[in-house]
Amino acid sequence: MTSRRRLRRAQCGNKVGHETEDAAWTHYRGLHQRTGYSGAVVYRCRWCGRQHVGRMSQDKRKAMKKKRGY
Numbered sequence: 001m002t003s004r005r006r007l008r009r010a011q012c013g014n015k016v017g018h019e020t021e022d023a024a025w026t027h028y029r030g031l032h033q034r035t036g037y038s039g040a041v042v043y044r045c046r047w048c049g050r051q052h053v054g055r056m057s058q059d060k061r062k063a064m065k066k067k068r069g070y
């Protein structure tokens with residue numbers, strides 16, 4: 001069984017919530033410039049309704065790996 005609380009923590013929890021998508025992208029650009037962080041997406045959180053910067057879901061990455069033929 002999937003725990004809603006665990007889901008919330010993974011997708012929201014300790015992340016910064018941005019009011020707008022623009023603010024989230026600005027945050028992401030800053031991260032990228034400072035740390036080289038990449039491969040992230042901005043998504044609207046279904047828990048708090050704000051925009052978060054985060055990695056793509058495991059499922060999507062698995063699907064991409066399959067496509068590349070790993």
Ligand SMILES: [Zn+2]
Nearest residue numbers: 012045047048
């Ligand atoms: Zn959230």
